[in-house]
Structures are given as C-alpha cells and as structure tokens.
Amino acid sequence: MSQNPPDLRPDLARAQLSxxxxxxxPTIGMVSLGCPKALVDSERILxxxxxxxxxxxxxxxxxxxxxxxxxxxxxxxxxxSLDAIGEALAENGKVIVTGCLGAEPDYIREHHPRILxxxxxxxxxQVLDAVHxxxxxxxxxxxxxxxxxxxxxxxxxxxxxxxxxxxxxxxxFCIIPDMRGRLASRPHKAVLREAEKLVENGVxxxxxxxxxxxAYGTDWPNDVRRGLTEQPITTLxxxxxxxxxxxxxxxxxxxxxxxxxxxxxxxxxxxxxxxIPFQHAHPETLKRMARPAHAERxxxxxxxxxxxxxxxxxxxxxxxxxxGESEAEFQTLLDWMDEAQLDxxxxxxxxNVAGARSNALPDHVPEALKQERWERFMEKAQAISEAKLAxxxxxxxxxxxxxxxxxxxxxxxxxxxxxxxxxxLFIDEGTEALEVGQIVSVEVDEAGEYxxxxxx
Numbered sequence: 404m405s406q407n408p409p410d411l412r413p414d415l416a417r418a419q420l421s422x423x424x425x426x427x428x429p430t431i432g433m434v435s436l437g438c439p440k441a442l443v444d445s446e447r448i449l450x451x452x453x454x455x456x457x458x459x460x461x462x463x464x465x466x467x468x469x470x471x472x473x474x475x476x477x478x479x480x481x482x483x484s485l486d487a488i489g490e491a492l493a494e495n496g497k498v499i500v501t502g503c504l505g506a507e508p509d510y511i512r513e514h515h516p517r518i519l520x521x522x523x524x525x526x527x528x529q530v531l532d533a534v535h536x537x538x539x540x541x542x543x544x545x546x547x548x549x550x551x552x553x554x555x556x557x558x559x560x561x562x563x564x565x566x567x568x569x570x571x572x573x574x575x576f577c578i579i580p581d582m583r584g585r586l587a588s589r590p591h592k593a594v595l596r597e598a599e600k601l602v603e604n605g606v607x608x609x610x611x612x613x614x615x616x617x618a619y620g621t622d623w624p625n626d627v628r629r630g631l632t633e634q635p636i637t638t639l640x641x642x643x644x645x646x647x648x649x650x651x652x653x654x655x656x657x658x659x660x661x662x663x664x665x666x667x668x669x670x671x672x673x674x675x676x677x678x679i680p681f682q683h684a685h686p687e688t689l690k691r692m693a694r695p696a697h698a699e700r701x702x703x704x705x706x707x708x709x710x711x712x713x714x715x716x717x718x719x720x721x722x723x724x725x726x727g728e729s730e731a732e733f734q735t736l737l738d739w740m741d742e743a744q745l746d747x748x749x750x751x752x753x754x755n756v757a758g759a760r761s762n763a764l765p766d767h768v769p770e771a772l773k774q775e776r777w778e779r780f781m782e783k784a785q786a787i788s789e790a791k792l793a794x795x796x797x798x799x800x801x802x803x804x805x806x807x808x809x810x811x812x813x814x815x816x817x818x819x820x821x822x823x824x825x826x827x828l829f830i831d832e833g834t835e836a837l838e839v840g841q842i843v844s845v846e847v848d849e850a851g852e853y854x855x856x857x858x859x
Contacts, residue, residue: 429538430458432466432495434487435556437474439612439653441502441524443565445472446556448501448530455531455540463494467538468519470530473511475504475582477754488515499533501526506582507757524583525568558805560840561608561822562601566594566639570614571622572656574682575693575761576722576753579614586615586622591635595642607803607840608649610821611640617656637663644672649803649842651821653678657701665711674818675715677708682722684739685732691764692725705743716819718747723780724773725753726764733776740783746791747825748784752777785852792826792850799846802828802857804839813837815845817855826853833859 431452435445448470449459460466469491473484484504491498492515500511501522508521520533557563569584570577598609613619620628620635631638637660643650650673655661657679668675681701683689708715723733740748752773755762768776802815805822813830820826830837830845837843845857 428456428458429467429540430460430465431534431538432460432463432469432491433556434469434471434491436472436484436487437476437480437502439563439610440565440614441472441474442556443563443612444502444525444527445470448472448527449556451527451531452534457534457538457540463491466495466497468497468499468534469495470499470501470534473500473502473504475502475506476577476579477756479754480504481510481757485511485514488518492517497537499530499537501530503579503582510757557822558839559605560803560805561610562606563610563612564594564598564601564643565589565612566616566619567613567622571618572615573693575691575764576725576756576759578756578758581758583614586618588618588620588622588635591620591639591642594639598643598646598648602646602648605840606648607842608651609643609646610651610653611643612653614654615656616652616654617658617661633663634660636660637667640664640667640673649674649818651676651678653821655679657681657704659704661704662707662711665708665715668712668715675712676718676819676821677715678718678821681719683725683732683736684743685728685735688725688728688732688736691727692722692761702739702742716746717743718749718821718825719745720749720751721780722751722753723776724768726761726768727766728753728768728776733779737780737783740780740787744787744791745784746788746819748788749824750777750780750784788826789850789852792853792855795847795855796850797847799844800857801842802845804837804841804843807834807837807839811835815843815857826855828855828857830857830859 433445433449435442453459463469471484471488471491474480475484481504488498488500488511498518499520500518503524504511505521506523511518511521519537522529522533567586567588569586570580571586573580601609617636619639623635640650640652644667652664652673655677667673682692682694705717721736753768800817802817804813804815806814811834813834815828815830816822816825817828828845828847843859845859847855847857849856
C-alpha cells in the first residue's frame with residue numbers, strides 16, 4: 404500500500420497553517436502513511452490538536468512530539484510503517500503511534516520499545532490523550548483560533564471526504580474489518596455540512612472515500628431508512644453535486660444499485676468516474692477470495708453504465724498470484740481485461756497478511772511466477788491505456804491544475820484522473836496567467852502510455 408499523497412512526511416506535509424509559532428506554544432509533527440482514509444484521520448487529529456492550541460510542525464526538529472499514523476494492510480506496508488516509526492524516533496525521540504498497525508501494539512513495541520503510546524485506527528480521543536500526557540496543552544484563547552476549514556494535508560483545491568468507516572465484507576485476503584470494524588456510515592447532514600464548508604473555503608474537487616462507498620447508509624436503522632426512495636449514496640451524490648465542485652467517487656462496489664448513480668454523471672452533477680475494486684475475473688478465484696463471483700454479469704453492468712454515460716471512466720485494482728491461481732484462471736483475467744477495456748488499472752502481487760484467512764489456503768503461487776504474471780497483466784493494461792489515451796488527441800476537455808513548476812509547466816488532471824493514482828495532463832506553453840486549483844479548457848495534442856499533453 405503506497406503512501407497517499409506519496410512522501411507525505413513532516414518535512415513535506417502541506418498543512419494549511421500560515422501563522423508562526425507563538426512563544427511557549429506546544430507543537431506536534433505528523434507522519435501520515437497509507438490510504439486516503441488514513442490521511443483524513445490525520446487531518447482530523449491535527450484539526451483537534453490545533454483547536455486545543457497546538458502548533459503543527461513541518462519538521463522533526465521543531466516538534467515537541469511526532470505522531471506516526473501507520474498502515475498495516477500488507478506486510479510491505481507494515482515494514483514501511485516500522486521504518487517511519489524508527490526514523491521519527493531517531494530524528495525526534497518522542498513518538499506516538501496510531502492507525503491500522505496500531506491494532507497490533509505488541510508487534511510495534513517488539514520492534515520499537517521506546518515509543519510513548521500506541522492507539523488503533525480512528526481512535527482520535529486516545530491519540531489526544533496520549534499527546535496531552537507527553538506534551539500538555541497550553542492554549543491562548545485570544546490567539547489560537549481553529550481555521551474554519553480545519554487542517555488539511557492536501558492542496559487547497561481538493562479534499563478527501565470520508566463518508567463511512569469499516570466494512571461488512573469478509574474477503575479472505577483483507578483484515579480491514581478486523582482493524583476498522585463493521586460499516587458505520589456518517590449521517591447525511593454531517594457529510595453534506597463538511598462538504599459545504601470545504602467548498603466555501605475554496606475546494607474545487609471532493610474525493611468521496613470509504614471502504615465501501617456503494618454501501619453508504621445501508622447500516623442505518625430501519626426507521627432512518629424508511630421512506631427513502633433511492634439508495635443513500637445516490638441521494639448523497641446528488642446533494643454533493645449541487646455544491647458546484649467536482650465530485651469523484653472512490654471504492655464503489657459494483658452492486659446493481661450503482662446504476663442509480665450513472666444518470667447523475669450524464670447530467671454533470673458528479674464526475675463520470677467510478678473506482679471499483681474488481682480484484683479478479685475468474686469465478687473460482689473470486690470464490691476463494693470470498694468475493695462476488697459474477698464476472699460475466701459485471702461485464703453486462705459495465706456495458707450498461709457505458710450506454711447510460713458514454714464518457715464514463717472506470718478504474719480498478721486487481722490481485723495476481725492469489726493462492727491457487729492457475730494459468731487458466733490468470734488467462735481468464737487477461738481475456739476479461741480485453742473485454743472490459745478499463746480506463747485506469749492498478750495491480751498488486753498477492754501478499755500474505757498476518758491474520759488474513761487467505762494465508763491458510765493451499766497452493767500458494769511462487770514469487771517468480773507472481774512477478775511474471777504481474778508483468779504480463781501490466782503490459783496488457785498499459786496497451787489498453789495507451790490506445791484509450793490516443794483516442795483523446797484532438798478532443799477539448801476541462802482540466803484542474805495541480806501544480807505549476809519553475810519552468811512554467813502546468814501539471815493538470817482531467818475528469819478521468821484522480822490525484823496521485825491516475826495520469827496527468829501537461830501544459831508547457833502559455834501558462835503565465837494560470838493558477839493552481841484553476842479549472843481551464845484545453846485541447847489534447849499528444850498522448851503517451853498514461854499521460855496527456857495539451858494546449859490552452
């Protein structure tokens with residue numbers, strides 16, 4: 404699991420705090436690892452600390468203590484988290500650990516016994532209690548005012564909007580339900596209120612995230628859901644779309660109810676973009692994963708979505724080398740890719756995860772074969788991406804500007820591109836009057852394997 408945004412470290416965190424540290428103000432640093440959902444947790448922790456008068460340090464040396472928000476989904480992510488904890492200990496010495504790996508405190512202390520405290524994922528109050536014990540608060544009520552938009556670790560023009568915690572799925576390769584619990588959807592009004600504040604403060608793009616976005620609201624009591632004429636996620640998407648910002652949906656399971664959302668894309672209320680974790684295509688592989696095994700029906704749904712919204716962009720992630728995956732099963736996945744023609748694709752080689760039921764499955768695939776299949780899969784995905792991007796040359800489209808470097812080259816994203824995980828569109832001429840966060844219209848004049856180039 405890669406960091407998101409990549410390399411989000413105390414010395415690179417882009418917290419929206421412009422004031423200088425006042426005399427005597429306690430200051431906390433933050434290292435945020437893992438997925439966007441963990442990033443939102445980091446933002447909430449920092450926002451609450453800021454409300455108590457703490458300053459946010461952009462480096463180790465200026466922090467009275469450092470919080471490391473960890474990822475524990477894969478063994479490689481655990482190793483990255485342990486490395487980050489070790490670095491924080493070496494550079495600062497006072498370290499509080501939270502996040503998904505925090506669900507295994509003994510494992511962390513075995514490697515780093517000098518840490519001051521460990522809490523699990525989204526345990527905000529426990530993190531605050533640990534900070535209070537190490538660095539007591541010392542607020543100045545005349546100076547320490549909470550920014551209306553809270554603390555953000557993303558650029559000002561986009562923000563992640565977490566709509567629920569946990570997951571009710573029991574995929575054998577995943578331990579997220581064990582770490583984060585069952586589905587717990589936030590109230591509709593609370594999500595909408597947060598989104599309204601973000602847009603009021605200049606956010607141009609809302610990235611909706613959860614473990615299972617399609618299931619939003621399905622855990623609400625019957626008396627709350629009684630009388631609803633559509634799925635809660637559809638109502639939420641419509642209301643978010645009325646705010647005037649780009650709205651992008653992540654982690655959408657391909658339930659039949661997703662069909663309700665597609666017309667909102669055709670109407671321009673939300674972006675024509677779905678991030679769907681298909682994971683595989685062979686029925687037997689999906690069965691061993693304990694996931695819905697209806698690949699053919701999924702193709703039918705993809706075709707239906709494209710009929711309803713021809714401009715829709717579909718992104719997904721897959722796992723190759725899952726225990727028991729035969730060459731025939733892998734070939735089925737490649738053939739399915741030819742039919743599905745997904746726009747954006749990521750792929751992981753299967754890893755054992757401590758506590759996952761898939762560890763006990765027979766016939767684990769050798770590492771060399773996993774690598775060989777990953778390379779074949781990515782070659783297929785790359786060819787599809789290259790062809791789809793080539794077809795966009797000559798088209799005119801809106802893009803959002805993420806960065807303008809010292810040479811005047813603007814790094815942008817189309818409606819088909821999520822930050823950090825998809826491609827970019829670059830503008831290398833006439834950018835003098837452009838600003839980060841601006842949405843402009845460009846004509847695509849060149850395409851590569853994953854990126855586009857265009858002109859105003």
